[in-house]
Amino acid sequence: MIKESEKIIIIKTAITLRKMLSNNKSSSAKSDGSVDIVNSYDKIAANSNSELTKATVNGAFSGKKRSTMATIVLIVESMGYTMIDFGEQYCKITDEHILDFKKNILYKGS
Template identity: 60%
Template sequence: MAKTAIALRLLLSRNKTLSQNESADIIDSYEKIAINATGDIRKATVNNAFSGKKRSSMVTIILIVESMGFTMSDFGEIYNDIKDEQILKFQQDILKQQS
């Protein structure tokens, strides 16, 4: 779950960087992802996927990735490059937010 959330956050971060440098309508928020998704997806579902607290279905992940304008290959490359240290830091950050 954490690895998926990290990969999604990295993709969203790319879009946020692009949206600051370009005037195009780039998907750079959870709300825009939910609105742009081709399937019926709620903002809360998007939020859950990015939080890493709940397991997301593959359909949800595909909808999110594609709504941001990326391919599953893009997602897979990032997912495979995530190191154990990144996962540990992500989990520690989540624990800090909860306390």
């Protein structure tokens, strides 16, 4: 069974990944198309230079499943970010963000 403190980490990770992907989607919309911006789960999996599957990527973004650090690093780097970028975003997640995520993402899917 996953402890509450670990659930918070899983949710904060999902929120952070979603924000990073959202930033890529915004950049993609503004792009002239000359640069291929990773803006979907499929592109993350394909760009990971690994055997990362779309299901694994989806699991990390869902906030429901525990992901390995290797998976998180592969996802972050395949989106064109560094772990410093990830850490900066992760540290900005508040309790309010977590409650909103639980209410609007986790509980809606149940």
